[in-house]
Amino acid sequence: MRVLFFALVVFILQACSSVILEPADFSWPAEVVMSADNDGNVFEKRYSMTFNIKPLIKAEFGDSVSAAGKEIRLIRNKNGFYFIVSKNFKNVYTFLMKDGKLKSSGKIEISETGIESPAFNQRNNFIELLTGKQNFNLTEEGIEEKKNE
Amino acid sequence: MNKLLIIFLIVFSAGLLNAQSDFEKIQNFKQKIESLNKEIESADSLSQLEAVMTKIESLKLKSEADKELLDKALYPDDYTKTFEKLDNKLNIAIQNASQISALEEEVTEAQSLILKLQQDITILTESEAKLRQENTALYNEIMRIKKNAARSKEASDSLKTLTGKLKDLILKRDAFIAGIIDSFFTTSFQKMNEFSQTDKADVIATIKSNNLLDKIKELINDNIVIIDKNLFIPEDLEEYKKEQKKFTQNWKKFGSSLVDIYASQNESKKEIYEIDFMLSEWDKKINNKIWAEVNSIFANYNIQLDQFSSGSDFESVLINYIQKEIDSSKISDNIDRVKNYSYFTEDIWEKEISEKWMPVLLRNGLLTEKQKENIDDKMDEWSDAMGGFSMTWIYIVGVVVLIAIITFWNSRRLKKKNEEQSISNEKNPV
Structure with missing residues (x-):
């Protein structure tokens, strides 16, 4: 019983010592557009980030061969989620940083035929996706609102 | 719808x-x-x-x-900074463009100046050529008459008139050449630094095609000949001196600019240095003539002085002469030394040197104020050695004595007359 009590105190103290900084805003003012090199790596200068898009291309198209030279559009929302899309993608992918990797946190289905000319805009509480036909207000949880252009 | x-x-x-x-x-x-x-x-x-x-x-x-x-x-950056950078860049470009535009205007102005200059010089040189022709004719006439001048009064008068005319003509030519130089100097040469190589080549071409340097040399040479041949009256010497100074001043500005223009042409540069030399010769000749005139004054009054041709010579020759006079006065007769002193100071020094030549010498830098002071001091020393006497004082004393004798003689005559009158009255009472 004493041991249990001691463990509980340690847990509570540890919980008290974690610091939370808020409010926080991770939003980027605008999307960035990056082209993958032959190995499927993309580089972002301003935010100093690089990652490989081969797994994403494979997830979207079923193979990663076409990753080289592929142009992807990336934006980060207020909550720190990354939104990625590319031409002819049917979905918008959301990611979070974890252990030095980008880990998919969701997939938002947009078009059955693929988006012709996608683009992200940063808006107050959501990411606006332009497709050339329709606009979508997105959050990390999915489509907030659909609008016709 | x-x-x-x-x-x-x-x-x-x-x-x-x-x-x-x-x-x-x-x-x-x-x-x-x-x-x-x-x-x-x-x-x-x-x-x-x-x-x-x-x-x-x-x-x-x-x-x-x-x-x-x-x-x-x-x-x-940000939005404002981006435009600030752009605006700054634009402003700098506008400033540069304004400068370039101003320079272009100056170049255009310089080119039109050169054109005008070329026209002016052509007109001026034509006029100068006519003057030179007249000048040569007059000079030959003077030389012809001069040979006979001693024999006839008419020829002598004519020579005087022609010499005056020649002087006027020479001065006119001086003014013409000075005008040409001035025309260069006041217009284009002040802007010479802004001239391009092509502009400079144009200026050189204008100078050469109008034989400007030859004309300047001819003019200096003619001026020297007038001095050498004594075709002047002494009173004109200072005027010649002034003319020479003015010409030299103009040439100094003009010549130095020409040296820059002719930087790559050794032959032309040599010509410029030759003119410098001729100008200093012209000056020397005038100075020598002025000193010769002053020498001749003493000679004309039979005062034997060593020849002098500079301010320092003049000073030392005069001081030596006066010192000798002071020394000899101690052993010579009183009246003779007073006579010598009066003759020198009153007839020569005051009338000829102090009044006529001393101002000329001082004005033209041939004699310094210090040198004049030294001579004056020596003259004072001579005066002291004379006990302050001079012929004037002797004349004054003489007149006073004469008046005293006349008054004395007159009073005695009146007294005698009165006495005779009273004796006669005593003999014949009324």
């Missing part, structure tokens, strides 16, 4: 505008800024830069709505 279509189009196009990607907006903005930068760099006139300025203002107005987005997207 039509109205509906218009409304639909407006809504549709507004929708399209709204649907523009921020990324696209940013890229467009960056491209426009880049393009404006390039336009500023490539603009080569003020009007082009003014057009860029209008474009910048227009971009400012159009992009104002996206300022917040651009502020963040243009990191590390």
